Amino acid sequence: MSPDFLIIGGGISGLLTARELANAGASITIIDKSALSRESSWAGGGILSPLYPWRYDDAVTALFLWSQKQFTDLAAQLVESTAIDPEILSSGLLIADLPKDGSSEAWLNRFNFSHKKIATEQIRAIAPSLSESYSELLWLPSIKQARNPRLLQALRAELTLKGVRFIEHEPISEIVIKDHRVTAIKGKHSLYSASQYIVCGGAWSSRLWPDKKQLKVEPVKGQMILFKAKPGLLNQMILDSGRYLIPRKDGRILVGSTIEYSGFDKSITDEALKSLKQSAYACLPDLKDYPIEKQWAGLRPGTEKGIPYIGKHPGIENLSANCGHFRNGFVIGPASARLLADILLDRAPIMSHEPYSIGS
Numbered sequence: 001m002s003p004d005f006l007i008i009g010g011g012i013s014g015l016l017t018a019r020e021l022a023n024a025g026a027s028i029t030i031i032d033k034s035a036l037s038r039e040s041s042w043a044g045g046g047i048l049s050p051l052y053p054w055r056y057d058d059a060v061t062a063l064f065l066w067s068q069k070q071f072t073d074l075a076a077q078l079v080e081s082t083a084i085d086p087e088i089l090s091s092g093l094l095i096a097d098l099p100k101d102g103s104s105e106a107w108l109n110r111f112n113f114s115h116k117k118i119a120t121e122q123i124r125a126i127a128p129s130l131s132e133s134y135s136e137l138l139w140l141p142s143i144k145q146a147r148n149p150r151l152l153q154a155l156r157a158e159l160t161l162k163g164v165r166f167i168e169h170e171p172i173s174e175i176v177i178k179d180h181r182v183t184a185i186k187g188k189h190s191l192y193s194a195s196q197y198i199v200c201g202g203a204w205s206s207r208l209w210p211d212k213k214q215l216k217v218e219p220v221k222g223q224m225i226l227f228k229a230k231p232g233l234l235n236q237m238i239l240d241s242g243r244y245l246i247p248r249k250d251g252r253i254l255v256g257s258t259i260e261y262s263g264f265d266k267s268i269t270d271e272a273l274k275s276l277k278q279s280a281y282a283c284l285p286d287l288k289d290y291p292i293e294k295q296w297a298g299l300r301p302g303t304e305k306g307i308p309y310i311g312k313h314p315g316i317e318n319l320s321a322n323c324g325h326f327r328n329g330f331v332i333g334p335a336s337a338r339l340l341a342d343i344l345l346d347r348a349p350i351m352s353h354e355p356y357s358i359g360s
């Protein structure tokens with residue numbers, strides 16, 4: 001029997017959308033071109049705040065502030081139902097390079113966001129291994145992080161328990177439309193049909209969408225490296241000059257990331273390795289004593305202002321999208337999924353859908 005919803009793409013956007021719809025009793029199949037959740041969602045850092053949040057449009061901030069309240073409950077529910085801990089940790093975020101025009105202070109006060117400026121002595125007390133060059137940092141204690149692969153694994157396990165079906169290694173090549181309705185989607189192995197279809201294709205979403213001009217998402221490569229450090233070397237996330245360090249529970253430290261406009265190329269480079277290493281050592285000199293375990297790249301679903309597309313196709317009644325989250329797919333994932341489910345299930349929406357509308 002055909003499901004109520006067919007979701008194309010099993011990254012964080014597809015999984016969270018499926019979760020919202022499954023919680024409302026819908027039947028769902030998720031189809032992915034490769035193994036589930038191995039693209040941007042797997043590659044990302046999992047900082048649960050936009051970097052320099054004051055730089056973003058209010059449309060992104062609204063999704064962030066709503067989502068921020070959900071992560072603790074989400075983690076608890078996932079641990080209870082699957083026994084997989086997504087390691088959502090309240091590590092807090094230190095920021096080194098603040099704007100001189102007061103825009104950060106204005107944003108923090110406007111949203112009543114918990115923060116504190118800390119100077120040399122307090123920095124040493126909180127993070128003794130950080131470079132001695134830091135004399136003032138902004139401290140955002142409420143910012144959390146997630147361990148992406150664990151969160152994705154837990155979501156998959158939970159969705160399986162809820163009866164969601166997964167079809168992997170099945171690239172969708174066409175959305176078949178007749179009389180302003182999708183009748184099927186064409187995969188490599190089969191045709192699939194459902195009552196409704198949702199594009200959660202990350203950086204590939206525009207390729208799938210019937211009208212490319214309506215939904216503009218482009219791949220933006222980001223490279224990361226992972227140090228095998230020891231627990232306690234660094235306990236807070238830190239952001240400096242666009243680069244960040246994320247300490248995991250087991251002591252490993254992620255360092256990211258580059259921003260590269262190079263199409264769908266996902267190769268890693270020595271140049272990025274050198275530059276990420278330099279940023280890491282400048283921030284936390286002791287990292288020189290630890291090996292680099294891994295380097296990888298992922299393709300962010302880039303949009304002009306980082307505002308995602310959430311909603312229905314303006315002319316095709318059973319086609320919708322939740323994509324284009326750029327650097328913030330985890331940060332704003334819960335609100336994006338909930339908003340789309342509200343729209344599709346005709347519920348009162350958690351916020352206005354207009355800033356995210358497709359073809360507006």
Ligand SMILES: Cc1cc2nc3c(=O)[nH]c(=O)nc-3n(C[C@H](O)[C@H](O)[C@H](O)COP(=O)(O)OP(=O)(O)OC[C@H]3O[C@@H](n4cnc5c(N)ncnc54)[C@H](O)[C@@H]3O)c2cc1C
Nearest residue numbers: 009011013033041044045046047172202222298329330331
């Ligand atoms: C280096 C890096 C660091 C990041 N750090 C953070 C961070 O700290 N915090 C944060 O919130 N965000 C971060 N991001 C961004 C975040 O990872 C993305 O916004 C998010 O993963 C997007 O999720 P998605 O599900 O929309 O896309 P994806 O995870 O890319 O999932 C899309 C899925 O669609 C599938 N698909 C595509 N085309 C087809 C097709 N034709 N047929 C079938 N399936 C298809 C793909 O295989 C893929 O599994 C980072 C990204 C990168 C690369």
